[in-house]
Amino acid sequence: MKFGIVGYKGRMGNEVKLLFEEKGHEFVWGYDKDGEYFSQTPELIIDFSLPEVLEKTIEFVKNFKVPLIIGTTGLSEEQLQSLKLLSQEIPIVQSYNFSIGIQLFLKVVDLLKEYIDGWDIEIVEAHHRFKKDKPSGTAKMIKECLEKEVPISSLRLGNVPGDHILYLANLGEVLTISHRALSRRAFADGVYKSANFILNKENGFYIFEDVMFEN
């Protein structure tokens, strides 16, 4: 496919570009703070930039009339609304976390939660020392998915990209689900999956869970 990226010089944009190229696809259009790069019309646009760029992204997408995958974080409620409006004209995948493994983790939690009445549950997350929030957003997602009060222990360790562990124990055994992110590559893979999902979809607003689990 021929793809375009808003924020193609950023860390995540660049990671996505490299992965798509590795898979044999062609980077034909890009936009970054120092301007536009154009060689051909893209078949879809991926946006990993900043909330203030969204208006520009919407403009581009409308011109090209192509699907959008957007992973920009920190969008306002109005911005999400304008994306939903836009999704009447083109198919959109929006998510704050494109990790396939975390989606699978949550799916597993969703499966297990009805069988663990009376079990002890503990969540542990480990992240690099520079992370300021405690606990991590993903740990909170796991807890919400369990629909229970669950203690979360947060470890801050060197440069660890992100570990999440869920312990489930009855009196005879311990079942553990854990996820370890190795790099931004984990998220680029999820974007690639989304690209294959969105290309022939009808207009509409999709989330990454749809990409993973819908048919």
Added chain:
Amino acid sequence: MKFGIVGYKGRMGNEVKLLFEEKGHEFVWGYDKDGEYFSQTPELIIDFSLPEVLEKTIEFVKNFKVPLIIGTTGLSEEQLQSLKLLSQEIPIVQSYNFSIGIQLFLKVVDLLKEYIDGWDIEIVEAHHRFKKDKPSGTAKMIKECLEKEVPISSLRLGNVPGDHILYLANLGEVLTISHRALSRRAFADGVYKSANFILNKENGFYIFEDVMFEN
């Protein structure tokens, strides 16, 4: 409930007895190599003994007309057939592994297997140094469930009751499912779950997976 146990003096039979009593139930009947113990008619019978005792167990169960939970290992094909025949008269739960956690593990594998095309998969199992077979039967069950050629690494370590780890990795992340048995208690819990399942069931032959996941 009032329960009876064939093999109530054995290690597993005793563990079951203790757990049921802890939950407030009453041991009213037992059979072991030195004879029969009778105080009242049981509402169900649990058998953790030896294949050569099966005939006796069938006789008891027919007399009492109560459900049977049987975890005796090493039954012959004929013995399993005679249990199936018996299940036309009473409800039976039969399994070689009553661990709830392992059932959940397999359920998780079954869920995940359709999302991990192209991922690397590794199974590691650790057991006490006295275990003679390699890899463990449970590791083989996990592999079969994956329906793929998966390497299994077997560690033999001191007195470890039984660990199983499944690693799933794409290029950006590692998802891990692991199970650690602490003691025979893990299996007694599964027997207790089976007891609650079987008490009001229609005649039929059930396996532990039915107990866990059927309605």
Added chain:
Amino acid sequence: MKFGIVGYKGRMGNEVKLLFEEKGHEFVWGYDKDGEYFSQTPELIIDFSLPEVLEKTIEFVKNFKVPLIIGTTGLSEEQLQSLKLLSQEIPIVQSYNFSIGIQLFLKVVDLLKEYIDGWDIEIVEAHHRFKKDKPSGTAKMIKECLEKEVPISSLRLGNVPGDHILYLANLGEVLTISHRALSRRAFADGVYKSANFILNKENGFYIFEDVMFEN
């Protein structure tokens, strides 16, 4: 060797008895709340009982004139003093924790602590849900050994006998030391090691660290 046990019917006393017998040694004398068992004079006495029994133990040991290994917990300062006095007449090993692995763990921490300036350190301990104190005494020992303020996360999980994990991380790597107790057997092994240590020792008061690391 011919050994005696104070508290031989208790959980720990019985574990010690079984292990020593397995190693080919002979249980020749015992004392428990229902009285004394005597077949021969022991070559050493092991005490895993209660503080209120200590006076009786001292009396026995003086009569037999044999070494003492004592693992009774909760001794008062006076009781420890009377043991030290007694150690002028016979050799004594006293400890609240006879786990060989934990001693090795602490030895490792002692080695590592001078190389980890600027590293992030986290301790995690997991124990059964019935444990009331948080964090565990062993986790506190690890922290003290590090001579630093280190966060300790305590997980309460089913029936886990006792896990301790020490994470050490700089910006490029994570080094982890962990210990997992499987059963009381871990402690019985340490008592056995102490028995071999004490048999030909001069009078004196020894701790388990001496058994492990002195020549």
Added chain:
Amino acid sequence: MKFGIVGYKGRMGNEVKLLFEEKGHEFVWGYDKDGEYFSQTPELIIDFSLPEVLEKTIEFVKNFKVPLIIGTTGLSEEQLQSLKLLSQEIPIVQSYNFSIGIQLFLKVVDLLKEYIDGWDIEIVEAHHRFKKDKPSGTAKMIKECLEKEVPISSLRLGNVPGDHILYLANLGEVLTISHRALSRRAFADGVYKSANFILNKENGFYIFEDVMFEN
């Protein structure tokens, strides 16, 4: 300090450059396949390049009369000899693995090995799917350090930079040492440590173990 790098555009050279600059030091000289960069005379030279460049490096170091830290892999026996000869004129640190954590790991193994007679030992290593050799060189170093026949299980998982786990188990407990590399940063830290070590050293040939553990 003012430092120079042979191979400063390579992945490892660049990582070293970034780390030293982050610590406030100045990159004043460099050499790479497209030529020399010179702004000032360096106080020491670091070489992470290729064996065929060694002759050039020796020439530079002799001219500048400054210490050398060399991490180039695949040096021939003759090349190591010529470095030893050179070390009569300048101090040199040479190593194929500048990971501080792995050095500590080996130190720990060296400490533990005399206390684990009769224990079960297992080594597990996990690396990315592109790694061709099995087992890893580091796993072999751990095994050699133990001076015993120890089974090594090798897992090949996605993009894992490198995990090493050593399990030690007696019948009551499991002691585990594990190391997880997060990135090349782990090695750059070791180079930095070597730089501080070498600056005021006498002429001589040092290895990374000297840097870590000598006074």
